[in-house]
Amino acid sequence: MQRIGVFVCHCGTNIAATVDVKAVAEALKSEPGVVFSTDYQYMCSQAGQDIIKNAIAEHKLTGIVVCSCSPRMHENTFRKTAAAAGLNSYMVEIANIREQCSWVHKDMPTGTEKAIILGKAAVAKVSLNAPLTPGESPVTKRALVIGGGIAGIQTALDIADAGFPVDIVETKPTIGGKMAQLDKTFPTLDCAACILTPKMVEVAQNENIRIFSYSEVTDIKGFVGNFDVTIKRRARYVKEDLCTGCGACTEKCPQKKVPNEFNLGMDNRRAIYIPFAQAVPKVATIDPNYCTMLKTGKCGVCSKVCTAGAIDYQAKDEFVEEKYGAIVAATGFNPISMDKFDEFAYSQSPDVVTSLEFERLMNAAGPTAGTLLRPSDHEHPHTIVFVQCVGSRCSSCAEKGKEYCSKICCMYTAKHAMLTRDKYPDTDVYVFYIDVRTPGKAFDEFYRRAVEDYGVHYIKGMVGKVVPEGKKLKVQASDLLANKQLHIDADLVVLAAAIEPDKSARPLATMLTASMDTNDFFTEAHPKLRPVESPTAGVFLSGTCQGPKDIPETVSQAGAAASKVIGLLSKDKLTGNPCVAHSDENMCNGCSTCANVCPYGAITYQDKEFRMPDRTTKMRRIAVVNEAVCQGCGCCTVACMSGAMDLKGFMNKQIMAEVDAICK
């Protein structure tokens, strides 16, 4: 028989105002196994904890029940208290008489009655508790960062800086991500390349960082501290170690008509290419979809001009297997497709562009060498209309747009408008908006400058239609403040397309067993208090894969994710959660139901020899739980038809005892 102590907390008046705490302590005294019961003003205070410690020693308690706030608040506190007094910390149960009782009831009799019932349930459970000891697992001291944009770069640099090796896996031939495509950055208008490329070089030069560019993660197994990851290194047909990045091949390649994805298809590149001048690694890549040699076997110009002998037409995809202790998702975003928003005539006129395309049109390394020219006829546009929220905040059209605010568009549109007016003061610039949202340091001042100093016409209202007519784009819009219909003859229309998570995020989340929201953004472990961790242990989130963010926010989140990774990798061993599933091998019939429902892949099967009653032996297939992987969710215990699966600390008989105590 257990010797149980009950400790009822007043929580000041939080509990005591609606629960007669003395009556609760008194009522629980007569429960089976209870040898001590008391109340105190603040059980979590040092004095309160001392009461618990003394009672454990004095009354030789084998289990305690604390009637107090939610276990989310102080379960850990009281577990530590118990451990300090020499009691196994899993012999502690919390009866939540604050959030689930005193805060939701108004009158003392009801609150007291319910508190007593909750206390009884906890006593019934703790009398069936068994001491549990958490297991330990080693930590591989290497991190994997998936995605080489500014988020991934910053995370990798910070982890490497702390002395841990990091690998970056990037699907593109170079790291840099979307930021490399931007012209200037708000609100300080420093050039994106000038602040990004030094970081890219730093990554390349850091001894602790390896870059797997033009690569992707194809498989992830294992668990926190011990991930086994398969990385597919796509054949780039150029030997990375030999290529000097001289660029001779990219000048001589006869295949000149390949849409240049770095400039969003607004100009062409060769079939062998280096995405941009500051690419890291600065190595050429052959595009197998366009290379004449790879397609027909006739050409070979690049191999002739390559003095380093780096061209290798026979290259094949390679698979690398690596072990990691922690994984950071930094898969980033893309603007959504404008196909379903053709009321803005995106598919009908080359002069309707997205904001990212506009970045390239303004960029010195872009298709127009930084001079703002219309894509159709290379003339200067004199009237430009910016349309905000194209596909963002689109609750009525969720099938084609996004319900959320993409967050960055107000600021970059203000930037575009301002830069245009600054460079070309003869240009009329209109911005149509639903709301202008500029929270952030120096953000609203920036937007006000666009309106007041640069004379950008901000109009509250949406554009209904864009009609290409001759050389003009007829823009029909409404001015909601003036209650007027507007018709503007524009030369260029710029659409602030909503952003969405990169398509690679969903399969990655499946591999990581990390959760996502309905928009395919990774879900954080807690929206306020654990914003850079995934609920899956050992998986961290960096940048826009978790939600729309601008660069400053991305960089701070990247640093935060890195610090969490460093915290994990600094440990030699990880203490597990002992409240994990366990299969009774005598009852298990190896049906696989539990493995099918396990979201973490923690259950495997093995054949085991059993002695039968007639002294023969028999091989049987039984379920085995990997305690380091199991998160104790309990899905398997519900699914198990033979009742073999049970969850330590939350065993079926404990739960039933609680229910019985409540219903008694």
Add this chain to the structure above:
Amino acid sequence: MKVSYFPGCTLRTKAKDLDFYARKCAEILGVELCEIENWQCCGAAFVSAKDEVASKLSSVRALAAARDAEQPLVTVCSACHNVIKQTNHAMQTDAEFAAKANLYMSQDKEPTEAYNGETTVYHYLELLRDVVGFDKLKEAVKNPLTGKKIAAYYGCMLLRPGKVLGFDDPENPTIIENFIRALGAEPVIYSYRNECCGSYAVLEDAEAAKKKSNKVSENAADNGAEMIVTACPLCKYNLEKSGSSIPVVYFTELLATALGVKEDTDAE
């Protein structure tokens, strides 16, 4: 397959071609159009008055008749399609309206069972897309309209209100373009394909209507269209009076030409 068919008044008077070729083509495509007995005018534009029950009853009767025949209800005219679908939606979602309508109906000489929106309503184009299938239609084409550049004109009644009609995306529809492709011709995408033609404004202010319809025809022509195809008698009427020379035909005429039951659409 058998479907209930609601031709509508205009198809008996101004728009006989729309009706005639719809029937002919359905035969070829293996769909039997069973005209509802004693159908009455759908109520046309008047039914947009929300509190009006009586004018919507003819639609409810048609819907109930199709329900009793256990067939979907097919219309060809844009306006009938719009009215009948909106009425059906009201019968499904507006309990008060449905109760009132059923109370009226119970006073009919031969009252039917109470109707609560059980019938599926198709526009003829939807029938082609969702029941026949554009791929099957493509196979049935005898005289492909190869090389013809045709502008689809939707107008308002086919598309809006988008969620109630469920016909196509009201901003970026594709159904008529895909129909044109199935017939072997090339659809012309132009901005005014889902703008209003001027509609009944033509009765009050013909100039205003002409201004609207002219923009449509000019925009179609500017984008290289040789002809405009429409499903709506009123749109056709307005576009033909728009002052532009571009021919306007019903989609059923185009269909009939491609299926080989009509000489040549251009001959009009």
